[in-house]
Amino acid sequence: MLPGTTSFVLARLAADGRARTALVAGELVLELDDVAQTLGVPAPVTVQQLLAEWDRVLPLLAGLAPQAAAPLSGYTVLAPVEPRQVFQSGANYRTHVIDLAMAHVEIAEGRTVEEVRAQTAAEMDERAATGDPYVFLGLPSAVGGPFDDVVLPSWSQKHDWELELAAVIGAPAFRVGREQALSHVAGYTIVNDLSSRDRIFRRDMKEIGTDWFRGKNAPGFLPTGPWLVPASFVGDPQDLRITLTHNGVVQQDESTKDMLFDVAALVSAVSQTTTLLPGDLVLTGSPAGNGAPRGIFLRDGDVLEGSITGLGTQRQTYRAEQS
Incomplete structure (x- = not known):
């Protein structure tokens, strides 16, 4: 402060x-x-x-x-910023990635679940130490207000939540090192990176793999805000609590300490390829607690409420698309 x-x-x-x-x-x-x-x-x-x-x-x-x-x-x-560019981070929370990996791995005979989980955890630690963040683009047109109703497109029945910390860029950043990266962050806000799970993987084009455009960019699928909080009031961005409730039930409750690549590493990594501009958003990934692993998806009338330490609370009601 x-x-x-x-x-x-x-x-x-x-x-x-x-x-x-x-x-x-x-x-x-x-x-x-x-x-x-x-x-x-x-x-x-x-x-x-x-x-x-x-x-x-x-x-x-x-x-x-x-x-x-x-x-x-x-x-x-309204949403506190109108970004020109939105950069999104995938698979960036250690526990979340381990849970996803365990959901898709086959346990070979003679090995226990605990042994496989420990091996997966070691692989994540190695990735954090020697790997690079996974970053993709979102559309600014998907940004919505923090308290707006969100329409669930009828072309999917598997809409899910991903509450995330977002860094808001101040000074332009191009090829900055990790040590200088946070000096280019003006502040922070909350973003719920909504996903249509059955649109992310292209079964008709398995060679290409994921389709983030179709899976994440419906109108209003990035509820943002309520506030842009100056970085000087936030303190350590790696020591914030992220909490999301679905119809009053806590689903996500994790510390930003669990990130594989911290905010500075993400900003630096993005800047190696392109110039970050004032007002741009760098989303830092979702912690564990998404609905898909448990078969819970958003339905008409559902309410999500998300908060991050010091950044306020956003709340949306979800509505089925009318034909």
Whole structure:
């Protein structure tokens, strides 16, 4: 936390049919268009504008936080960022990957489940030590609000949840080392990386394998937010608790300590191939507790609620697509 400042978050809020960028302190709002001159940016103020000058703007925002006065209850909360690029990490939580591997492995005669699990765990530790993250692209058009209803496309009956920590990029990053990577992260938010499980693997094109485009990019399939929390208020991103409930029952409950590749490693890895831009999202993977391994999938009327330490809580109701 910045010395002597009131903690705050950035948000995109809607009222009277218009979206605006705001600072939120507690339950009070300061619309940033009203202080654009103080911030040294043109109105209407966007989150991307602020992130592009994050090191200069952050102390100014901290000084403005005590001016927040409008009640948050008068606004609708939108996704806090409108990313140009979304980078998603697969198979990045140790326990999750071990559970998935065990679900598909055959236990040979003379070996116990415990022995096979220990071998799989050792393989994951080796991957973390010597391997590279698995990263693929998502569509910005899939980003939805943290409290929006989500329509479940009728072309699948196996929609699943994956609550994740997402890093929000501030300064552009290209070929940065792991040691410098976090200096390019402005803050963090929550993303639920929804998946249509039966669309991810192409049975008609087994040589190609996975189809992340079809499996993950339906409208609203990346509920994001509610807030963009500055990194200085979050502390260690590898010591946060991720919790998701499905109809009130806890399904995911894991620490970010369980990541195979931490946030810095992921940001660095992505930057080796392309330039990360202000407002881009780097999703860090899902912990164990997805529905698919237990045959639980989203149905009409289901409610998911997800939270991460210090980042708030998002909540969606899921609706079957109407013909």
